[in-house]
Amino acid sequence: xxxxxxxxxxxxxxxxxxxxxxxxxxxxxxxxxxxxxxxxxxxxxxxxxxxxxxxxxxxxxxxxxxxxxxxxxxxxxxxxxxxxxxxxxxxxxxxxxxxxxxxxxxxxxxxxxxxxxxxxxxxxxxxxxxxxxxxxxxxxxxxxxxxxxxxxxxxxxxxxxxxxxxxxxxxxxxxxxxxxxxxxxxxxxxxxxxxxxxxxxxxxx
Amino acid sequence: xxxxxxxxxxxxxxxxxxxxxxxxxxxxxxxxxxxxxxxxxxxxxxxxxxxxxxxxxxxxxxxxxxxxxxxxxxxxxxxxxxxxxxxxxxxxxxxxxxxxxxxxxxxxxxxxxxxxxxxxxxxxxxxxxxxxxxxxxxxxxxxxxxxxxxxxxxxxxxxxxxxxxxxxxxxxxxxxxxxxxxxxxxxxxxxxxxxxxxxxxxxxxxxxxxxxxxxxxxxxxxxxxxxxxxxxxxxxxxxxxxxxxxxxxxxxxxxxxxxxxxxxxxxxxxxxxxxxxxxxxxxxxxxxxxxxx
Numbered sequence: 218x219x220x221x222x223x224x225x226x227x228x229x230x231x232x233x234x235x236x237x238x239x240x241x242x243x244x245x246x247x248x249x250x251x252x253x254x255x256x257x258x259x260x261x262x263x264x265x266x267x268x269x270x271x272x273x274x275x276x277x278x279x280x281x282x283x284x285x286x287x288x289x290x291x292x293x294x295x296x297x298x299x300x301x302x303x304x305x306x307x308x309x310x311x312x313x314x315x316x317x318x319x320x321x322x323x324x325x326x327x328x329x330x331x332x333x334x335x336x337x338x339x340x341x342x343x344x345x346x347x348x349x350x351x352x353x354x355x356x357x358x359x360x361x362x363x364x365x366x367x368x369x370x371x372x373x374x375x376x377x378x379x380x381x382x383x384x385x386x387x388x389x390x391x392x393x394x395x396x397x398x399x400x401x402x403x404x405x406x407x408x409x410x411x412x413x414x415x416x417x418x419x420x421x422x
Numbered sequence: 423x424x425x426x427x428x429x430x431x432x433x434x435x436x437x438x439x440x441x442x443x444x445x446x447x448x449x450x451x452x453x454x455x456x457x458x459x460x461x462x463x464x465x466x467x468x469x470x471x472x473x474x475x476x477x478x479x480x481x482x483x484x485x486x487x488x489x490x491x492x493x494x495x496x497x498x499x500x501x502x503x504x505x506x507x508x509x510x511x512x513x514x515x516x517x518x519x520x521x522x523x524x525x526x527x528x529x530x531x532x533x534x535x536x537x538x539x540x541x542x543x544x545x546x547x548x549x550x551x552x553x554x555x556x557x558x559x560x561x562x563x564x565x566x567x568x569x570x571x572x573x574x575x576x577x578x579x580x581x582x583x584x585x586x587x588x589x590x591x592x593x594x595x596x597x598x599x600x601x602x603x604x605x606x607x608x609x610x611x612x613x614x615x616x617x618x619x620x621x622x623x624x625x626x627x628x629x630x631x632x633x634x635x636x637x638x639x640x641x642x643x644x645x646x647x648x649x650x651x652x653x654x655x656x657x658x659x660x661x662x663x664x665x666x667x668x669x670x671x672x673x674x675x676x677x678x679x680x681x682x683x684x685x686x687x688x689x690x691x692x693x694x695x696x697x698x699x700x701x702x703x704x705x706x707x708x709x710x711x712x713x714x715x
Contacts, residue, residue, distance in 0.1 A: 272434070282456050286453055317441040
């Protein structure tokens with residue numbers, strides 16, 4: 218089965234390509250977030266276990282690359298009864314959450330996308346494209362909401378919506394190309410996209 | 423649900439739990455490794471961006487001109503900082519001699535770095551500079567320019583580092599309003615993704631009287647940033663439920679940053695004065711600035 222390892226390699230390549238994609242400064246540095254968009258596109262083309270593997274790799278590498286580094290002093294101050302934030306207000310953890318949150322979000326959204334595999338199998342990409350946009354939007358919004366929850370104030374400036382919508386639109390523009398790529402790859406590797414991910418099977422025994 | 427799917431789900435959950443239980447040094451090591459692997463591509467993307475932006479430039483040996491320009495910009499920034507420090511130090515000397523027994527502040531070294539790119543990711547305000555761990559930089563080190571404080575270093579690669587900008591909510595600085603006793607914590611606003619977003623100086627006295635235009639400087643009591651680094655100017659004061667809050671305009675234009683200076687980690691603590699020193703409302707504690715190219 219060549220399709221799976223090639224998809225995995227392509228996913229890793231998207232992290233390299235991401236470095237070459239500039240941000241749109243007038244849209245609050247919104248950009249095409251290629252690795253997550255590729256994952257969302259691939260999630261409808263691969264079975265459930267492979268989707269989970271892709272979700273783990275995408276989430277782990279994304280957080281490792283893009284999450285701010287945790288302060289060195291956090292670990293040492295954690296032992297103290299006085300928290301690091303109280304003792305040294307300048308020492309804070311990376312954005313309120315550490316590596317791993319994206320893995321869970323991608324896992325959940327990937328599971329949701331598995332539901333449109335029958336449509337994708339039939340070559341209908343309209344709904345998958347819309348859903349890739351939807352999942353991109355939900356992923357970014359969830360990250361923001363988690364930050365908001367951890368930092369303790371509800372705050373939604375215009376910049377948040379501008380960035381969310383622009384990122385989503387760019388994801389929806391790119392996803393047909395990614396679907397085309399995955400179709401071509403499936404054809405070349407004689408991989409059959411079939412829906413058997415979450416259905417209940419009972420053979421009577 | 424198929425048995426294989428259940429097994430995959432269990433393995434996935436176990437893997438996620440193991441990731442969540444990683445300690446801070448391991449996490450930082452992983453982040454540094456990922457950044458190191460990607461650093462050649464980050465450099466290449468910057469080179470491509472520069473090439474594209476220089477397409478319309480005149481054909482007068484652009485590489486030479488650019489190199490000269492960069493060298494001169496660094497030199498100008500360095501001299502500007504030294505000049506500012508010199509004037510401020512003279513002023514500070516006069517005040518300190520009158521007030522307390524002057525404790526000579528140790529000079530700190532600075533490493534000049536070029537801004538490679540502004541990172542466009544999700545909700546964090548960061549940028550990447552061309553100096554890293556092999557150039558003597560460390561995590562959580564203040565980054566400044568002649569205009570004022572820029573932020574602190576984050577992830578490290580051998581010749582590359584991420585700078586968490588002052589406009590990011592996670593970059594908090596213990597700060598005070600110059601000329602007053604008002605002291606608080608300053609940070610950016612969440613999703614402050616504008617080109618020049620305002621900062622918020624929180625936990626001030628509700629009855630504080632702050633003049634618009636007053637300078638906000640670091641206190642040196644927060645654990646990372648030395649005292650006296652210029653942060654911004656007060657735009658307005660807002661009263662909240664329990665405390666007061668000042669809206670501060672940063673002195674640095676973050677969209678125009680080309681060269682920055684990273685303070686040497688080992689000298690930050692030395693530069694940070696005692697509480698007695700910080701009570702003196704004056705700007706920069708540096709007596710002499712040394713730079714490494």
